[in-house]
Amino acid sequence: MSKPTTGPFEKTAGWLDWYAGPSKPRFALPAGAVDAHCHVFGPGAEFPYAPERKYTPCDASKAQLFALRDHLGFARNVIVQATCHGADNRAMVDACQASGGKARGVATVKRSISDAELQALHDAGVRGVRFNFVKRLVDFTPKDELMEIAGRIAKLNWHVVIYFEAVDLPELWDFFTALPTTVVVDHMGRPDVSKPVDGPEFALFEKFMREHSNVWSKVSCPERLSVAGPKALNGEQNAYQDVVPFARRIVEQFPDRVLWGTDWPHPNLKDHMPDDGLLVDFIPQIAPTAELQKKLLVDNPMRLYWPEEV
Ligand SMILES: O=C(O)c1cc(C(=O)O)oc(=O)c1
Numbered sequence: 001m002s003k004p005t006t007g008p009f010e011k012t013a014g015w016l017d018w019y020a021g022p023s024k025p026r027f028a029l030p031a032g033a034v035d036a037h038c039h040v041f042g043p044g045a046e047f048p049y050a051p052e053r054k055y056t057p058c059d060a061s062k063a064q065l066f067a068l069r070d071h072l073g074f075a076r077n078v079i080v081q082a083t084c085h086g087a088d089n090r091a092m093v094d095a096c097q098a099s100g101g102k103a104r105g106v107a108t109v110k111r112s113i114s115d116a117e118l119q120a121l122h123d124a125g126v127r128g129v130r131f132n133f134v135k136r137l138v139d140f141t142p143k144d145e146l147m148e149i150a151g152r153i154a155k156l157n158w159h160v161v162i163y164f165e166a167v168d169l170p171e172l173w174d175f176f177t178a179l180p181t182t183v184v185v186d187h188m189g190r191p192d193v194s195k196p197v198d199g200p201e202f203a204l205f206e207k208f209m210r211e212h213s214n215v216w217s218k219v220s221c222p223e224r225l226s227v228a229g230p231k232a233l234n235g236e237q238n239a240y241q242d243v244v245p246f247a248r249r250i251v252e253q254f255p256d257r258v259l260w261g262t263d264w265p266h267p268n269l270k271d272h273m274p275d276d277g278l279l280v281d282f283i284p285q286i287a288p289t290a291e292l293q294k295k296l297l298v299d300n301p302m303r304l305y306w307p308e309e310v
Pocket residue numbers: 081082083084137186224263267268
Protein backbone atom coordinates (compact mmCIF):
# COMPACT_ATOMS: atom_id res chain seq x y z
CA MET A 1 0.00 0.00 0.00
CA SER A 2 1.05 3.59 -0.52
CA LYS A 3 1.98 5.82 2.39
CA PRO A 4 -0.24 8.47 4.02
CA THR A 5 0.10 12.02 2.76
CA THR A 6 -1.19 15.40 3.83
CA GLY A 7 -2.53 17.97 1.41
CA PRO A 8 -2.94 21.69 2.07
CA PHE A 9 -4.06 21.09 5.66
CA GLU A 10 -1.91 20.85 8.75
CA LYS A 11 -2.59 17.74 10.81
CA THR A 12 -3.63 17.98 14.45
CA ALA A 13 -0.56 17.94 16.69
CA GLY A 14 0.43 14.40 17.62
CA TRP A 15 -1.72 12.85 14.86
CA LEU A 16 -0.95 9.18 14.27
CA ASP A 17 -1.07 8.18 10.59
CA TRP A 18 -2.64 4.89 9.55
CA TYR A 19 -0.31 1.89 9.43
CA ALA A 20 1.36 1.49 6.06
CA GLY A 21 2.28 -2.10 5.18
CA PRO A 22 -0.24 -4.08 7.26
CA SER A 23 0.39 -7.82 7.58
CA LYS A 24 -1.66 -10.45 5.76
CA PRO A 25 -4.20 -11.78 8.28
CA ARG A 26 -3.73 -15.36 9.42
CA PHE A 27 -7.49 -15.56 9.96
CA ALA A 28 -9.13 -16.32 6.62
CA LEU A 29 -12.23 -14.14 6.35
CA PRO A 30 -15.37 -15.92 5.10
CA ALA A 31 -16.22 -15.32 1.44
CA GLY A 32 -18.12 -12.07 1.00
CA ALA A 33 -16.96 -10.47 4.28
CA VAL A 34 -17.86 -6.83 4.81
CA ASP A 35 -15.70 -4.26 6.61
CA ALA A 36 -18.76 -2.49 8.05
CA HIS A 37 -17.05 0.48 9.66
CA CYS A 38 -14.32 2.45 7.93
CA HIS A 39 -13.78 5.99 6.73
CA VAL A 40 -12.16 8.03 4.00
CA PHE A 41 -10.37 11.30 4.82
CA GLY A 42 -10.22 13.70 1.90
CA PRO A 43 -7.79 13.82 0.28
CA GLY A 44 -7.97 17.36 1.61
CA ALA A 45 -6.82 18.88 -1.69
CA GLU A 46 -9.87 17.37 -3.42
CA PHE A 47 -12.40 17.15 -0.60
CA PRO A 48 -11.54 19.83 1.98
CA TYR A 49 -12.06 19.12 5.67
CA ALA A 50 -15.04 20.89 7.23
CA PRO A 51 -14.48 24.28 8.88
CA GLU A 52 -16.27 23.09 12.04
CA ARG A 53 -14.08 19.96 12.43
CA LYS A 54 -12.50 19.10 15.78
CA TYR A 55 -9.42 17.43 14.29
CA THR A 56 -7.44 17.47 11.04
CA PRO A 57 -6.30 14.01 9.94
CA CYS A 58 -3.78 12.74 7.44
CA ASP A 59 -5.40 11.91 4.11
CA ALA A 60 -6.90 8.45 3.64
CA SER A 61 -8.19 8.11 0.10
CA LYS A 62 -10.67 5.74 -1.48
CA ALA A 63 -7.88 4.08 -3.46
CA GLN A 64 -5.99 3.40 -0.23
CA LEU A 65 -9.15 2.05 1.41
CA PHE A 66 -9.86 -0.26 -1.53
CA ALA A 67 -6.24 -1.48 -1.50
CA LEU A 68 -6.61 -2.32 2.19
CA ARG A 69 -9.92 -4.09 1.52
CA ASP A 70 -8.29 -6.32 -1.07
CA HIS A 71 -5.16 -6.90 0.98
CA LEU A 72 -7.12 -8.00 4.06
CA GLY A 73 -9.54 -10.16 2.06
CA PHE A 74 -12.77 -8.20 2.48
CA ALA A 75 -15.29 -8.13 -0.37
CA ARG A 76 -17.03 -4.88 0.57
CA ASN A 77 -16.91 -1.75 2.73
CA VAL A 78 -19.40 0.35 4.62
CA ILE A 79 -17.94 3.86 4.63
CA VAL A 80 -19.09 5.95 7.57
CA GLN A 81 -18.98 9.72 7.29
CA ALA A 82 -16.14 10.97 9.49
CA THR A 83 -16.75 14.02 11.65
CA CYS A 84 -13.79 15.89 10.10
CA HIS A 85 -15.98 16.24 7.00
CA GLY A 86 -19.01 17.52 8.93
CA ALA A 87 -22.19 17.19 6.86
CA ASP A 88 -20.27 17.49 3.58
CA ASN A 89 -20.61 13.93 2.33
CA ARG A 90 -18.74 14.35 -0.96
CA ALA A 91 -15.64 12.30 -0.12
CA MET A 92 -17.72 9.39 1.21
CA VAL A 93 -20.16 9.55 -1.72
CA ASP A 94 -17.31 9.71 -4.23
CA ALA A 95 -15.79 6.59 -2.66
CA CYS A 96 -19.11 4.73 -2.76
CA GLN A 97 -19.66 5.67 -6.39
CA ALA A 98 -16.13 4.64 -7.37
CA SER A 99 -16.41 1.26 -5.65
CA GLY A 100 -18.38 -0.47 -8.38
CA GLY A 101 -21.10 -1.48 -5.93
CA LYS A 102 -18.64 -2.77 -3.34
CA ALA A 103 -19.24 0.07 -0.88
CA ARG A 104 -22.27 1.51 0.81
CA GLY A 105 -22.29 4.59 3.00
CA VAL A 106 -23.55 6.21 6.17
CA ALA A 107 -23.98 10.00 5.90
CA THR A 108 -24.24 12.97 8.21
CA VAL A 109 -27.10 15.28 7.27
CA LYS A 110 -28.70 18.43 8.55
CA ARG A 111 -32.37 19.18 8.94
CA SER A 112 -32.14 21.52 5.91
CA ILE A 113 -31.38 18.63 3.50
CA SER A 114 -33.99 18.35 0.73
CA ASP A 115 -35.81 15.17 -0.29
CA ALA A 116 -34.00 15.31 -3.63
CA GLU A 117 -30.62 15.44 -1.87
CA LEU A 118 -31.59 12.48 0.32
CA GLN A 119 -32.60 10.56 -2.78
CA ALA A 120 -29.26 11.42 -4.44
CA LEU A 121 -27.45 10.03 -1.40
CA HIS A 122 -29.57 6.89 -1.63
CA ASP A 123 -28.73 6.50 -5.31
CA ALA A 124 -25.03 6.79 -4.43
CA GLY A 125 -25.36 3.91 -1.95
CA VAL A 126 -26.07 5.62 1.37
CA ARG A 127 -28.23 3.53 3.68
CA GLY A 128 -27.97 5.32 7.02
CA VAL A 129 -27.28 8.53 8.90
CA ARG A 130 -24.92 8.96 11.82
CA PHE A 131 -25.82 10.83 15.00
CA ASN A 132 -22.78 11.64 17.09
CA PHE A 133 -22.90 12.38 20.81
CA VAL A 134 -19.17 12.28 21.56
CA LYS A 135 -18.42 15.80 22.76
CA ARG A 136 -14.78 15.89 21.66
CA LEU A 137 -15.89 15.19 18.06
CA VAL A 138 -18.96 17.35 17.41
CA ASP A 139 -21.03 20.24 18.64
CA PHE A 140 -24.42 19.35 20.03
CA THR A 141 -27.35 18.99 17.59
CA PRO A 142 -30.79 19.42 19.21
CA LYS A 143 -32.62 16.13 19.62
CA ASP A 144 -35.80 17.37 17.97
CA GLU A 145 -33.76 18.06 14.85
CA LEU A 146 -32.27 14.56 14.93
CA MET A 147 -35.69 13.00 15.48
CA GLU A 148 -37.06 14.87 12.48
CA ILE A 149 -34.18 13.55 10.35
CA ALA A 150 -34.78 10.02 11.65
CA GLY A 151 -38.45 10.23 10.66
CA ARG A 152 -37.52 11.30 7.14
CA ILE A 153 -34.83 8.70 6.53
CA ALA A 154 -37.07 5.95 7.93
CA LYS A 155 -39.15 6.37 4.77
CA LEU A 156 -36.09 5.42 2.71
CA ASN A 157 -35.66 2.33 4.89
CA TRP A 158 -32.33 3.66 6.17
CA HIS A 159 -31.06 3.19 9.71
CA VAL A 160 -29.49 5.46 12.33
CA VAL A 161 -25.93 4.91 13.53
CA ILE A 162 -25.26 6.34 17.00
CA TYR A 163 -21.89 7.09 18.55
CA PHE A 164 -21.79 7.82 22.27
CA GLU A 165 -19.83 6.96 25.40
CA ALA A 166 -21.11 4.50 28.01
CA VAL A 167 -21.49 7.08 30.77
CA ASP A 168 -23.93 9.04 28.58
CA LEU A 169 -26.31 6.15 27.83
CA PRO A 170 -28.70 6.86 30.78
CA GLU A 171 -29.25 10.43 29.61
CA LEU A 172 -29.67 9.39 25.96
CA TRP A 173 -31.85 6.34 26.66
CA ASP A 174 -35.26 7.95 26.02
CA PHE A 175 -34.11 9.48 22.75
CA PHE A 176 -32.47 6.30 21.48
CA THR A 177 -35.42 4.08 22.37
CA ALA A 178 -37.81 6.43 20.57
CA LEU A 179 -35.96 6.22 17.24
CA PRO A 180 -38.23 4.75 14.54
CA THR A 181 -35.55 2.85 12.60
CA THR A 182 -32.97 0.14 13.08
CA VAL A 183 -30.35 1.68 15.38
CA VAL A 184 -26.69 0.66 15.06
CA VAL A 185 -24.36 1.47 17.96
CA ASP A 186 -20.77 2.31 17.11
CA HIS A 187 -18.05 0.48 19.02
CA MET A 188 -20.36 -1.13 21.61
CA GLY A 189 -21.22 2.26 23.07
CA ARG A 190 -17.60 2.66 24.17
CA PRO A 191 -17.56 0.63 27.38
CA ASP A 192 -14.91 1.40 29.97
CA VAL A 193 -13.23 -2.01 29.83
CA SER A 194 -11.36 -1.37 33.07
CA LYS A 195 -14.77 -1.83 34.76
CA PRO A 196 -16.18 -5.35 35.21
CA VAL A 197 -18.05 -6.87 32.27
CA ASP A 198 -20.71 -7.88 34.84
CA GLY A 199 -20.98 -4.37 36.26
CA PRO A 200 -23.95 -1.97 36.01
CA GLU A 201 -22.57 0.11 33.14
CA PHE A 202 -22.27 -2.72 30.62
CA ALA A 203 -25.45 -4.31 31.99
CA LEU A 204 -27.32 -1.20 30.89
CA PHE A 205 -25.95 -1.58 27.37
CA GLU A 206 -26.98 -5.25 27.31
CA LYS A 207 -30.45 -4.27 28.53
CA PHE A 208 -30.62 -1.68 25.74
CA MET A 209 -30.02 -4.41 23.17
CA ARG A 210 -32.08 -7.07 24.91
CA GLU A 211 -35.20 -4.93 25.31
CA HIS A 212 -35.01 -3.31 21.87
CA SER A 213 -34.79 -5.73 19.01
CA ASN A 214 -34.12 -2.89 16.54
CA VAL A 215 -30.76 -2.13 18.22
CA TRP A 216 -27.59 -3.56 16.67
CA SER A 217 -23.97 -3.11 17.74
CA LYS A 218 -20.63 -2.86 16.03
CA VAL A 219 -18.21 -4.96 18.05
CA SER A 220 -15.36 -2.92 16.67
CA CYS A 221 -12.49 -0.79 17.92
CA PRO A 222 -10.67 -2.96 20.47
CA GLU A 223 -7.61 -0.80 19.71
CA ARG A 224 -9.55 2.23 20.93
CA LEU A 225 -11.18 0.61 23.95
CA SER A 226 -8.30 -1.44 25.30
CA VAL A 227 -6.47 -0.20 28.36
CA ALA A 228 -4.22 -3.19 29.02
CA GLY A 229 -3.36 -4.35 25.49
CA PRO A 230 -1.31 -6.07 24.21
CA LYS A 231 -1.33 -3.97 21.06
CA ALA A 232 -1.97 -5.38 17.57
CA LEU A 233 1.63 -4.86 16.48
CA ASN A 234 4.68 -7.02 15.82
CA GLY A 235 2.70 -10.17 15.02
CA GLU A 236 0.70 -10.16 18.27
CA GLN A 237 -2.03 -12.81 17.92
CA ASN A 238 -3.70 -12.21 21.29
CA ALA A 239 -4.22 -8.47 21.20
CA TYR A 240 -6.55 -6.44 23.40
CA GLN A 241 -7.44 -9.16 25.90
CA ASP A 242 -9.41 -6.76 28.12
CA VAL A 243 -11.90 -6.04 25.30
CA VAL A 244 -12.56 -9.69 24.45
CA PRO A 245 -15.11 -10.49 27.23
CA PHE A 246 -17.20 -7.43 26.32
CA ALA A 247 -17.32 -8.02 22.59
CA ARG A 248 -17.72 -11.78 22.85
CA ARG A 249 -20.67 -11.39 25.18
CA ILE A 250 -22.47 -9.16 22.68
CA VAL A 251 -21.68 -11.47 19.74
CA GLU A 252 -22.89 -14.56 21.61
CA GLN A 253 -26.07 -12.95 22.96
CA PHE A 254 -27.08 -11.09 19.81
CA PRO A 255 -25.49 -13.01 16.93
CA ASP A 256 -27.94 -11.63 14.36
CA ARG A 257 -27.45 -7.97 15.32
CA VAL A 258 -23.69 -7.48 15.32
CA LEU A 259 -21.33 -5.95 12.77
CA TRP A 260 -17.57 -5.66 12.58
CA GLY A 261 -15.29 -3.10 10.98
CA THR A 262 -11.65 -2.13 10.95
CA ASP A 263 -12.34 1.56 11.75
CA TRP A 264 -9.51 2.32 9.32
CA PRO A 265 -7.90 4.92 9.22
CA HIS A 266 -8.44 5.01 13.01
CA PRO A 267 -8.98 8.70 13.75
CA ASN A 268 -7.66 10.18 16.97
CA LEU A 269 -5.76 7.21 18.34
CA LYS A 270 -3.23 8.60 20.77
CA ASP A 271 -1.27 5.59 21.90
CA HIS A 272 -0.46 3.45 18.87
CA MET A 273 -1.66 2.70 15.35
CA PRO A 274 -2.63 -0.96 14.94
CA ASP A 275 -1.56 -3.28 12.14
CA ASP A 276 -4.92 -3.85 10.41
CA GLY A 277 -3.96 -7.42 9.48
CA LEU A 278 -3.65 -8.22 13.18
CA LEU A 279 -6.98 -6.50 13.85
CA VAL A 280 -8.56 -9.05 11.51
CA ASP A 281 -6.80 -11.78 13.50
CA PHE A 282 -8.63 -10.45 16.58
CA ILE A 283 -12.03 -11.50 15.15
CA PRO A 284 -11.95 -15.21 16.16
CA GLN A 285 -11.38 -14.17 19.77
CA ILE A 286 -14.79 -12.48 19.87
CA ALA A 287 -16.63 -14.70 17.36
CA PRO A 288 -15.16 -18.13 18.04
CA THR A 289 -17.19 -20.32 15.66
CA ALA A 290 -17.49 -20.32 11.88
CA GLU A 291 -21.24 -19.79 12.25
CA LEU A 292 -20.82 -16.67 14.40
CA GLN A 293 -18.12 -15.37 12.07
CA LYS A 294 -20.35 -15.71 9.03
CA LYS A 295 -23.23 -13.88 10.70
CA LEU A 296 -20.93 -11.09 11.95
CA LEU A 297 -18.99 -10.58 8.75
CA VAL A 298 -21.37 -11.57 5.95
CA ASP A 299 -25.03 -12.25 6.78
CA ASN A 300 -25.71 -9.30 9.08
CA PRO A 301 -24.02 -6.53 7.07
CA MET A 302 -25.53 -7.89 3.85
CA ARG A 303 -29.03 -7.82 5.38
CA LEU A 304 -28.56 -4.21 6.47
CA TYR A 305 -26.67 -2.74 3.51
CA TRP A 306 -27.37 -4.97 0.51
CA PRO A 307 -30.83 -6.41 1.34
CA GLU A 308 -31.66 -6.70 -2.35
CA GLU A 309 -28.95 -9.37 -2.68
CA VAL A 310 -29.98 -11.46 0.31
O1 LIG B 1 -13.34 7.94 18.48
C1 LIG B 1 -13.10 8.66 17.50
O2 LIG B 1 -12.31 9.62 17.55
C2 LIG B 1 -13.82 8.41 16.24
C3 LIG B 1 -14.01 9.47 15.37
C4 LIG B 1 -14.77 9.28 14.26
C5 LIG B 1 -15.10 10.39 13.37
O3 LIG B 1 -14.46 11.44 13.49
O4 LIG B 1 -16.02 10.22 12.57
O5 LIG B 1 -15.29 8.06 13.96
C6 LIG B 1 -15.08 6.98 14.77
O6 LIG B 1 -15.59 5.90 14.44
C7 LIG B 1 -14.33 7.15 15.94
